Amino acid sequence: MTTGAAQSSSEGRIVLGGELSICTAAETFARLRGEIEGIAVCDLDLSGICEMDSAGLQLLLWLRQTCEAQGTPFRLIAHSDAVAEVVRLLQLTQHLGMVSDHSAEEQSA
Numbered sequence: 001m002t003t004g005a006a007q008s009s010s011e012g013r014i015v016l017g018g019e020l021s022i023c024t025a026a027e028t029f030a031r032l033r034g035e036i037e038g039i040a041v042c043d044l045d046l047s048g049i050c051e052m053d054s055a056g057l058q059l060l061l062w063l064r065q066t067c068e069a070q071g072t073p074f075r076l077i078a079h080s081d082a083v084a085e086v087v088r089l090l091q092l093t094q095h096l097g098m099v100s101d102h103s104a105e106e107q108s109a
Contacts, residue, residue: 012039013077017048020056020083028056032063042067047078052086060096 014035020028036042044063049056060076067074076097079087087093 011043012041012072013043013045015045015048018050020046020049020052020059022053022055025055025059028059029062032059036063036067036070036072039072041073041075043075043077045078046076046083047080049080049083052082054086057086057090057092061092064096 014032016028018024042063044060046060064074074097079098084098087096087098
């Protein structure tokens with residue numbers, strides 16, 4: 001089992017990879033809480049997510065809401081097919097700012 005939080009940069013880019021699920025939710029939540037403190041913008045890259053369930057979706061919704069409350073712009077800059085499938089299924093594409101159905105690899109081509 002792989003945790004969701006992988007890396008971030010000082011510019012506010014947060015990259016998540018592996019599973020974003022109930023198995024990794026607590027650890028990912030703790031890491032995200034620390035990552036978003038004091039950032040000017042939250043650019044979220046989910047292109048490395050191979051599996052996402054409702055707990056992972058709850059984390060995304062929490063992150064977006066928390067950033068909004070702090071006045072921090074939230075942008076979902078890349079996503080995998082696993083993320084797109086869950087978000088589309090629940091009709092949250094616009095709510096999470098998913099402009100297209102393309103993953104990071106397709107966006108850079």
